[in-house]
Amino acid sequence: MSRPATRKAAPKGEYIETDSGNKVSRRAAITGTANITLGGRTVISADVHLRGDLHPSRPAPSSSNNGPARDAPPTSISIGRCTVVSAGCVVRPPSRVSRGAVHYYPMKIGDNVFIGPNTTISAISISSHVHIGAGCVIHPFAIIKDNVKILPNTVVPAHMVIPSGSVVAGRPARVVGEVGEGWGVSAGGAGGGALGGAGGQGWVEGGDLRELVRGIR
Amino acid sequence: MAQPFPYTYYSCDCYDSATLAPTSKRASHPARAEEEDERTFDPRNPRSNYSLYPLEHLLYCEDCRQIRCPRCVSEETLNWFCPSCLFEVPSSMIKSEGNRCTRNCYNCPICTSSMTVSSLEPPKVPTADDTGGLAGPFFLSCPYCHWSTLDIGIEFEKHTGITQQLARIRNGGKVVPTPKEREKERDKKRDAEARDESVAKADELSPEDLNPSEPPPQEELFSNLFAFYKSQLSLAAPSNPFSPHHDINFSSPSSFSRIMNLYSSTSSKKQKKDKPAPMREACSITEGLVPYNPSLDAAAVEALKTHGWSHTLSPTQKLHQTSPNTRFINELRPIPTLLRTKRGKRCRTCRHILSKPESKITSTRYKIKLLGLNHIPRLSVRALSSPIPLPTMAASTGSQGFDYARLSPGLPTHFLLTLSNPLFDPIRITLATPSTTAGKVQSRVTIMCPQFEVGANTDVWDDALSSGLTKRGATASTDPGSGTPQVEAGKIWDRGRNWTSVILEVVPGFLKPIPGFDFGLGGELAKKVDDEHELDEDDDVLEIPVFVRIEYESEVAAEDRAAAGAEHGRAGAAGGKEKREEAFWCVLGVGRIVGGP
Ligand SMILES: [Zn+2]
Numbered sequence: 001m002s003r004p005a006t007r008k009a010a011p012k013g014e015y016i017e018t019d020s021g022n023k024v025s026r027r028a029a030i031t032g033t034a035n036i037t038l039g040g041r042t043v044i045s046a047d048v049h050l051r052g053d054l055h056p057s058r059p060a061p062s063s064s065n066n067g068p069a070r071d072a073p074p075t076s077i078s079i080g081r082c083t084v085v086s087a088g089c090v091v092r093p094p095s096r097v098s099r100g101a102v103h104y105y106p107m108k109i110g111d112n113v114f115i116g117p118n119t120t121i122s123a124i125s126i127s128s129h130v131h132i133g134a135g136c137v138i139h140p141f142a143i144i145k146d147n148v149k150i151l152p153n154t155v156v157p158a159h160m161v162i163p164s165g166s167v168v169a170g171r172p173a174r175v176v177g178e179v180g181e182g183w184g185v186s187a188g189g190a191g192g193g194a195l196g197g198a199g200g201q202g203w204v205e206g207g208d209l210r211e212l213v214r215g216i217r
Numbered sequence: 218m219a220q221p222f223p224y225t226y227y228s229c230d231c232y233d234s235a236t237l238a239p240t241s242k243r244a245s246h247p248a249r250a251e252e253e254d255e256r257t258f259d260p261r262n263p264r265s266n267y268s269l270y271p272l273e274h275l276l277y278c279e280d281c282r283q284i285r286c287p288r289c290v291s292e293e294t295l296n297w298f299c300p301s302c303l304f305e306v307p308s309s310m311i312k313s314e315g316n317r318c319t320r321n322c323y324n325c326p327i328c329t330s331s332m333t334v335s336s337l338e339p340p341k342v343p344t345a346d347d348t349g350g351l352a353g354p355f356f357l358s359c360p361y362c363h364w365s366t367l368d369i370g371i372e373f374e375k376h377t378g379i380t381q382q383l384a385r386i387r388n389g390g391k392v393v394p395t396p397k398e399r400e401k402e403r404d405k406k407r408d409a410e411a412r413d414e415s416v417a418k419a420d421e422l423s424p425e426d427l428n429p430s431e432p433p434p435q436e437e438l439f440s441n442l443f444a445f446y447k448s449q450l451s452l453a454a455p456s457n458p459f460s461p462h463h464d465i466n467f468s469s470p471s472s473f474s475r476i477m478n479l480y481s482s483t484s485s486k487k488q489k490k491d492k493p494a495p496m497r498e499a500c501s502i503t504e505g506l507v508p509y510n511p512s513l514d515a516a517a518v519e520a521l522k523t524h525g526w527s528h529t530l531s532p533t534q535k536l537h538q539t540s541p542n543t544r545f546i547n548e549l550r551p552i553p554t555l556l557r558t559k560r561g562k563r564c565r566t567c568r569h570i571l572s573k574p575e576s577k578i579t580s581t582r583y584k585i586k587l588l589g590l591n592h593i594p595r596l597s598v599r600a601l602s603s604p605i606p607l608p609t610m611a612a613s614t615g616s617q618g619f620d621y622a623r624l625s626p627g628l629p630t631h632f633l634l635t636l637s638n639p640l641f642d643p644i645r646i647t648l649a650t651p652s653t654t655a656g657k658v659q660s661r662v663t664i665m666c667p668q669f670e671v672g673a674n675t676d677v678w679d680d681a682l683s684s685g686l687t688k689r690g691a692t693a694s695t696d697p698g699s700g701t702p703q704v705e706a707g708k709i710w711d712r713g714r715n716w717t718s719v720i721l722e723v724v725p726g727f728l729k730p731i732p733g734f735d736f737g738l739g740g741e742l743a744k745k746v747d748d749e750h751e752l753d754e755d756d757d758v759l760e761i762p763v764f765v766r767i768e769y770e771s772e773v774a775a776e777d778r779a780a781a782g783a784e785h786g787r788a789g790a791a792g793g794k795e796k797r798e799e800a801f802w803c804v805l806g807v808g809r810i811v812g813g814p
Pocket residue numbers: 229230231232284285286287288289290
């Protein structure tokens with residue numbers, strides 16, 4: 001039962017760490033890097049496919065976070081801080097056929113979002129402190145608000161809006177409950193200890209994922 | 218709730234404490250603790266389902282000094298909103314329009330997924346002045362199962378105001394007057410009836426009325442009956458001086474009390490007044506009478522014969538429909554989205570507010586939030602033999618090390634039980650667990666160190682300064698492979714700033730009794746096990762009830778001290794410190810036992 005304490009299945013240096021602390025697996029497939037923004041301390045695991053090449057053909061509106069309105073490449077995927085995209089996920093901006101052409105729409109994912117392994121995401125927006133289980137499919141243009149928990153193997157249909165504080169499950173997804181008032185709060189409140197988390201791992205679902213990010217090497 | 222192993226549920230004893238003799242809480246505390254020593258919490262008891270909650274669902278009442286679960290709080294609605302378009306609906310509108318969204322939000326009657334409005338026209342050839350291909354006719358369609366209103370023959374002219382348009386269209390596309398128009402129509406008809414009352418009653422039921430091809434829609438029936446009884450009430454209550462004789466608004470409290478008065482006066486002053494004339498029943502279609510129509514039944518039987526089973530609805534689909542008479546898929550209507558609420562919570566005992574979200578729909582903040590997890594220690598359990606699984610890896614890759622869903626029976630397994638303290642005072646913990654778990658599969662459980670201390674939760678700055686230290690402690694405990702402490706009875710495994718870990722030894726029981734081996738149970742018990750070894754669903758889940766008692770000394774809060782010792786002062790208020798204790802049951806779900814030895 002006991003095995004050596006090497007938790008890394010991959011060879012040394014699995015992750016490339018950027019200046020802002022993003023950890024991107026060498027085994028991740030990222031296309032259209034110029035169209036992807038990572039907020040810092042965000043993890044992109046192995047076998048994740050980020051489809052940055054599917055970007056809006058029209059120039060992005062000037063309100064995009066690129067500061068000066070210079071000729072910046074259009075953003076197709078923007079991911080916030082301390083968000084973890086697990087192994088085997090596919091992140092693909094949603095598209096719509098209009099005027100005889102395929103148009104892609106920029107996807108936004110907030111801070112402290114956990115996306116479980118082998119999940120496919122095409123949502124238009126995912127807010128912060130969202131926990132998405134393994135094996136989910138989020139269809140195009142779904143909107144997921146803050147503090148939402150999506151149980152494993154859920155299929156969120158296209159255009160579904162999930163209001164904040166919902167627990168969602170099923171195929172198609174339905175709201176099956178509400179997260180408790182303590183969602184995302186680790187034990188000990190502000191001074192949550194190193195072992196505050198539910199499995200003794202220093203982080204809780206929907207909470208600050210910094211500890212989880214730190215543990216991924 | 219399906220939680221992955223391992224999990225911890227906390228029990229709120231509000232039901233049991235309510236059933237116990239309601240003596241003074243403080244005085245009875247030691248006695249109750251003793252009683253609880255005798256009584257073991259059984260997670261398999263059907264009632265336990267309703268008292269176990271994950272920690273984040275528990276609130277804490279600082280006045281009662283008790284955890285509060287969803288059962289022992291009362292909720293009050295702050296506002297209503299549509300979960301799909303996220304618009305707030307004023308409460309006045311809830312009363313008049315009901316609890317469903319009246320904008321364009323609909324759910325699929327087949328699969329409940331939310332529906333989208335699409336244009337029936339194919340996207341136009343791109344032209345400069347085109348407005349994005351928004352040309353009608355439109356229809357509602359389900360992006361998940363592809364059911365659409367075209368299946369019931371409904372199209373819309375505009376892509377907004379779907380509710381108003383839908384109210385006017387029957388299945389098949391027949392345009393009918395809106396409820397408002399129907400109401401007017403009915404009033405006109407009734408006036409006409411009133412004018413020439415001499416007309417024979419039989420005349421009212423015209424052959425067309427008597428033999429409608431389909432039953433009247435539910436809303437029409439309701440509004441007809443509503444109007445009829447309204448008029449009957451105003452007729453029946455002319456003696457009531459407060460009654461304005463017309464237009465009783467049932468939603469206003471004053472008219473409601475007036476109606477209640479009406480009833481009470483008839484009962485209490487029976488002898489004084491004449492018995493009120495019995496109210497007559499609806500006797501025409503305009504009044505809400507639905508004559509029995511055998512041809513409808515015949516049609517239903519015919520539909521069953523020709524279209525078969527697949528033409529009928531599942532019970533859930535039927536329940537989702539607003540009309541209770543919907544039977545076949547061609548009668549389905551899109552379901553207007555049910556509204557949701559934002560709610561505050563109060564302690565049911567002392568009425569103090571325990572949680573109150575900001576009322577703005579878009580806000581996720583709370584004005585008041587008293588969480589249980591800030592007052593009781595968090596218990597977390599995991600297998601000792603493996604590192605903390607990395608959640609970013611799929612379970613099937615085998616990187617998890619320990620398979621909680623496959624506990625081997627008879628094999629002693631060590632779990633690490635960690636208690637972390639949210640309080641600013643160090644706490645003393647006493648743990649207790651039954652030596653064998655209840656239920657058909659008897660597992661042996663031993664807590665290696667049932668009594669220990671957990672350090673105080675020092676504030677955030679101390680945490681930041683000593684983060685290196687806690688980290689070292691954490692790695693020591695997560696890294697059992699290299700020169701680890703031995704599992705030793707009476708000793709804690711590891712501790713950090715505000716957490717302590719102890720070892721839990723579990724010998725999972727056998728799902729099937731082994732002949733000739735009674736596994737330490739009395740022969741009689743083993744026989745019993747033998748007799749009913751038929752396992753139910755989830756009997757193989759190993760859940761361990763643990764009784765947690767915490768004791769600590771805390772500064773007496775200023776207002777508490779001022780509020781006199783009558784309540785808490787008794788408990789040793791020496792030096793501005795008071796002794797406090799708290800106790801609760803929780804359940805550790807450590808895994809699932811595999812069949813066979
Ligand atoms: Zn309770």
